[in-house]
Amino acid sequence: MTGFLLAVQFFSVIPVNKELPMTKRHVTMMFSMLPFVGACMGAIMYGVYQLLMHYTNWSSLLIAFLVILTGLILTGGLHLDGFVDTSDAYFSYRDREKRHAILDDPRIGAFGAMALVIFLAAKVLFFAQLVATDAISIYWFLFIPFLARLGMAYYLVQTPTNKETGLGAFFKSHILMKPFIYTIFGSLLVVAILVGIFTQAWLIIAVFVLFILGMSRLYRSWTIKHFGGSSGDLYGAFIEGMELMLWILLLLLH
Structure with a gap:
């Protein structure tokens, strides 16, 4: 429960008015619980979706927005801030040291602004198409945010950090790897089976799982090549990017 509350405290705006311990055991459980925090956010989004679908006559585009x-x-x-900072740094086409400086800069540049507009437009438009085709159930609202964050956790454990300081380096140094790996893959197995039982969409689930694990490996290679490793911004960029790509996959496979 402490790990779950830490994940809520660090990765959402939901207030947790309590000072929580940050030992290695608790940080390990915080990241283990992050996929479930994502599923809880998905449940809230589903509630909003149902209210809008049943009590308004608004267009699918407005509902998606x-x-x-x-x-x-x-x-x-x-996470969106991480995506914007990563876009700014990568599309600057500067050396690695300069990219790190851009990641640490709180200001948004031209490349980040363009990436933000394109990303949000794509997310709203693809989601609107899913709304229009009635291809969304509560299980996908739960499973996609869960899976995106679990993929990030898998990326985190296999990727060195690009610097020895910062929040990303602190978290990585405080994770007990064996319990963490057992927990996230055990969670993946249980949740995937449950979603499969309720949806009977075993092919989609298999594609989703293979896709997220494969993308974690590819993203690892990409971030090591261009940034020298992982960071907090790169974690956020992965979550945002994978959520969008999984929604697109759902549309293609439905």
Whole structure:
């Protein structure tokens, strides 16, 4: 429970007015519980989606915008900020040291602004198409945010940090690897089976799982090549990017 509350405290805007311990055991459990925090956010987004679908006559585009906005509010824009900073750094086409400086810069540049507009437009439009085709059930609202964050956890354990200081390096140094790996893969197995039982969409689930694990490996190679390893911003960029790609996959496979 402490790990779950830490994950809520660090990765959402939901207030946890309590000082919680940050030992290695608790940090390990915090990241183990992060996928479940994502599923809880997905449940809230599903609630908003159902209210809008049943009590308004609004267009699928407007409903999609409001549902995506709900998710953005719940995270406080934390992961999206990482996506923007990563875009700014990568598309600067500067050397690695300069890219690190751009990641640490709180200001948004031209490349980050363009990436933000394109990303949000893509997310709203693809989600609107899912709404229009009635291809979304509560299980996908739960499973996609869960899976994106679990993929990030898998990326985290296999990727060295690009610097010895910062929040990303602190978290990585405080994770007990064996219990963490057992927990996230055990969670993946249980949740995937449960979603499969309720949806009977075994092919989609298999594609999702293979896709997220494969993308974690590819993202690892990409971040090591261009940034020298992982960081807090790169974690956030992975979550945002994978959520979008999984929604697109759902649309293609439905």
